[in-house]
Amino acid sequence: QSVLTQPPSASGTPGQRVIISCSGSSSNIGSYAVNWYQQLPGTAPKLLIYSNNQRPSGVPDRFSGSKSGTSASLDISGLQSEDEADYYCATWDDSLNVWVFGGGTKLTVL
């Protein structure tokens, strides 16, 4: 059971908008910035969003992040087939003194 809760799956058709949620608590999301990682099939995770809503260089602006209280979300607009991947939220937890990850959301582009 992950400390951060994500839906196990999400789906959409090309061009649609998909939102993936990440729920935590005061000791993690409520106190620290949230990062999002994209893991394409068979590859290593890649930083997608950092500091709640910042995109590293090279990440399309179709990807955006937000945080409110003890929850965060990843918003993907204009869905493309190459967005099919697993998405993980992550942050520090000062009660457990560890980095915690969500269980991951498998995004399917129909």
Next chain:
Amino acid sequence: QVQLVQSGSELKKPGASVKVSCKASGYTFSTYNLNWVRQAPGQGLEWMGWINTNTGNPTYAQGFTGRFVFSLDTSVSTAYLQISSLKAEDTAVYYCARIRYSGSNDKSFDPWGQGTLVTVSS
């Protein structure tokens, strides 16, 4: 460019040991700490701990003490993960990931190594 390159897949028998390497390039090795993350087959990501690349001091997450050892060879900008007394449940992909600092003192993991699959089977 900043890059982490890990050693290749390993097949080990229960009770054996394995040492995974993570070679950094494109930046000053001692400036950024390195983390280790485990991903069991079909499962999510689990943080194992980190190593201070300036002092060599490791910090282990609960569940990764005793059989797991993080070390460095700064002369070749390489970090190592050694696992002893291997068990079938250690079968996983192990990733190294560099810490990234943002302007607001937030942290994230970027980049990641390509991963090393360790398979423990008799």
